[in-house]
Amino acid sequence: QVHLQESGPGLVKPSETLSLMCTVSGGSISGFYWSWIRQPPGKGLEWIGYIFYSGSTDLNPSLKSRVTMSVDTSKNQFSLKLNSVTAADTAVYYCVRVFRGHFDYWGQGALVTVSS
Amino acid sequence: QPVLTQPPSVSGAPGQRVTISCTGSSSNIGAGYDVNWYQQLPGTAPKLLISGNSNRPSGVPDRFSGSKSGTSASLAITGLQAEDEADYYCQSYDSSLSGYVFGTGTRVTVL
Numbered sequence: 001q002v003h004l005q006e007s008g009p010g011l012v013k014p015s016e017t018l019s020l021m022c023t024v025s026g027g028s029i030s031g032f033y034w035s036w037i038r039q040p041p042g043k044g045l046e047w048i049g050y051i052f053y054s055g056s057t058d059l060n061p062s063l064k065s066r067v068t069m070s071v072d073t074s075k076n077q078f079s080l081k082l083n084s085v086t087a088a089d090t091a092v093y094y095c096v097r098v099f100r101g102h103f104d105y106w107g108q109g110a111l112v113t114v115s116s
Numbered sequence: 117q118p119v120l121t122q123p124p125s126v127s128g129a130p131g132q133r134v135t136i137s138c139t140g141s142s143s144n145i146g147a148g149y150d151v152n153w154y155q156q157l158p159g160t161a162p163k164l165l166i167s168g169n170s171n172r173p174s175g176v177p178d179r180f181s182g183s184k185s186g187t188s189a190s191l192a193i194t195g196l197q198a199e200d201e202a203d204y205y206c207q208s209y210d211s212s213l214s215g216y217v218f219g220t221g222t223r224v225t226v227l
Contacts, residue, residue, distance in 0.1 A: 047216040102152035
């Protein structure tokens with residue numbers, strides 16, 4: 001059973017960079033696409049982007065200018081960086097595996113609050 | 117402007133059948149992209165419920181079924197149970213936006 005776990009600071013100051021790591025266990029990161037999805041409190045889901053194990057990415061055009069994703073296959077980890085954050089970026093961030101166009105394994109989610 | 121539109125809420129008594137619609141357009145569902153459904157129980161991460169329009173992953177009860185027609189899709193829950201109270205989201209791909217998109221979400225309440 002594939003397990004994903006998000007880690008990173010729960011509080012980020014406005015204008016700074018949000019950084020999250022996802023550690024994959026129970027399976028290899030190789031051969032798959034891996035995604036980040038976020039959910040503001042009380043709101044719906046928003047796809048942020050995905051990264052292939054080779055490092056290629058596809059990002060949500062609405063966030064593309066502020067997002068960087070990377071992958072470390074040796075550690076079975078992938079990461080998200082979102083710069084110039086504002087209060088609107090406050091959300092639960094999920095790391096997820098992508099398979100044939102759907103999201104089959106989800107992390108438990110990490111709440112990141114943007115506040116001074 | 118939501119890309120995939122769902123009713124905000126649906127409700128039903130235990131044992132009843134409820135359906136949730138997901139309305140898209142010619143750049144997503146109507147373009148032939150698959151629709152997937154997720155169940156989000158309170159305080160938890162979403163869970164894949166239906167993939168590829170109508171396929172249930174292992175462990176998902178057959179009370180849940182999905183269908184797709186034209187620019188819309190539907191999720192049906194038959195024999196509604198208290199444990200089905202949750203938020204449900206549809207998801208597809210949109211060629212105009214060049215990315216994955218989610219529905220607005222539907223809260224199911226068991227009366």
